[in-house]
Amino acid sequence: MSRETAAVWDPAQYGVFGDERARPFNELAGRLGGPPPARVADLGCGSGELTATLAARWPDAVIDALDSSPEMIAAAREHEIPGRLAFRVADVAAWEPEQPVDLVISNAVLQWVPEHPDLLPRWVDALAPGGRLAFQVPGNFDAPSHVLLREMGRSPKWGGRIAHLQHDAPVLDPAGYLDLLARLGCAVDAWETTYTQVLQGEDPVLEWVKGTALRPVLSALGPDEAGEFLAEYRERLRRAYPAAPYGTVFPFRRIFVIAARNDP
Template sequence: MSRENGVRWDPAQYGVFGGARARPFAELVARLGDAAPARVADLGCGTGELTATLAARWPGARIDALDSSPDMIREARRHEIPGRLSFRVADVTTWKPDAPVDLIVSNAVLHWVPEHPDLLPRWIDALAPGGRLAFQVPGNFDAPSHVLLRELGRSDRWRAKLGHLQLDAPVLDPAGYLDLLARHGCAVDAWETTYAQVLHGEDPVLEWVKGTALRPVLMALDPDEAGEFLAAYRERLRQAYPAAPYGTVFPFRRIFVIATRNTT
């Protein structure tokens, strides 16, 4: 999980709902079918657990995994396999391989890169003929969790410190990505899935967002301000996502794309 906005990320907090966060990655990779890539790049690898599944799936592949967060890479290096799977700190926006790759995977990264529609054609150009780019991004920016966060961040109380952090729509829809990449000569499979997730624990939606969208907000505030902001946001989330006897339902839309470079 690459973070290209200078935010410090907490691997432990991100991993609180690790199973739910891993499912879209597994479903994206499953859609690749019987692919057998020799050179793979995982751009925004996070703590490496999911990258390690690629090494297990393709034991003959050499995998270069990178993330801009030193904390994430420190955790990821526990999964290194000499000569097969390596992790390093690097910026996905400036990444360029030393030779064409067969597969680029990017999981829940591109919504942190505002300029990524311009970046994606460069990634396609880094593929070998017939190579594939596979990525997924959250598509839930119209969900209450994010609408409430934007509204609070843009309120009179917080606008000066947080208003610039509140982006309305940092990703395209499936048709938008299809059009972008098809115009660049790719065959494109693009789709979306909404997961009706059931979360458990006290204020689980807040705990989920603490691992992602809230990170830049909390970094911009001092501890007292952060406590004030979280208290206000918590109350709004409790109303938007009421707890049920079986847990708290947190619907989550995700957008998936697999683009195959032409062979000529």
Template sequence: MSRQAEAHPAWDPAQYGVFGDERGRPFADLLARVDLVRPALVVDLGCGSGELTASLAERWPDAVVTGLDASPDMIEAARGHALRGRLEFRTGDVADWRADRPADLIVSNAVLQWVPGHTALLPRWTRALAPGGRLAFQVPGNFAAPSHTLLRELCRSPRWRDALAGTVHDEPVLDPSGYADLLAREGCQVDAWETTYIQILPGEDPVLEWVKGTALRPVLSALGPADTAEFLDAYRDSLRDAYPRTPYGTVFPFRRVFVVAGRPGP
């Protein structure tokens, strides 16, 4: 099993897509800051189920676009978007990816938080860019939010710590300044920023449904059915207190960190 597959256990494309519009908005905001006109090769590292990767092929119809993801289930779903000669999807670990030829754009959307030591990958990825190319990525920055602190506390409680040791991490990403410093030292021109989306989610226990598609995946993969039900009951109660339901929905602030790094042109 690859390192990324270990970090992405039992991904469920349907669950991940429950809040597809909300999850897609940061991707659109990231790509809005990419100023390439006619890239020849675009690579999406951690492409998931492929809908967003397909939008890259729509934006740049002359480009060859490749999506890579460690989850066979995600790649199976993504291949429904494939276009012969223009858009392809492959199973693979982003930590092991090597460029066959220089890429004009490397995109990584909500992936690097799952990759241990990902800051060591970023310089290598910038060196895989063609002159004038761009590296664009975004990661969640909400690891201090109740959705994550409550999850960590529960996983590390006496009831669960033996079964769930190592499944969640405190702060696996840098802030915008950290990424800007890292990539500027590599000679890149860096645009780094953060945004907090104030999302109003519908339905009953929507924050739980949200994290079932992402942060909870390692936990759900580690537990059997009976333990899963017990764990979710306890976590649900905590989330209800932290994110109370209102007549118009549940307010879920969602911080994201964005970076676009450009390799100097010829």
């Protein structure tokens, strides 16, 4: 998570829909063929469960995993493997490896780094010959969950406190990432997937967003204000995502990129 969010992250809240949140990472990692990497950097590793799957997949790899959230890293450290998998608190925007790496993987973090299109060339330069950059970001910033949040955050009632936290579509589309990385000499595979999810429970879309997009907002508001904001947002979400007898449908669009460095 980037320092730009100024948010306090809650690993337990983020994990409420852990299986659903893991699907994009698993899809991204599933497309990584080729020889096993020896050196891996996981930038924005969160609470570490998904990074641990990489260690299991590539038992000879050394993995450096980092996240700017001390709360997330504290939870991740239970997955550490001495000499093979280490977690540390650091800002992904400032990351520089001690030596080139075979794989840079970044799961659901670049949307928190507004300048990340300017950051990606540095990550490509950090790759060893033939190395790969793999990342996925949310593509649902035009979904009601995010549109409603931006509208509220910029309203006269709330704008004075949280308008600065509202950003319009901070990610590119697949074609935009392909163009950026292909111009750097990479072979690029870029695609998107929309998971048509059915969430269970009371106000599940609110519970989902409380684990991600709402974190900076809740960190900026006092307890009473946060409660009032959540009550208003809850009612708007209920209208936008009406519950059905089988659950609540919550489409979840993701953008994926794998860029392989082409070296002579």
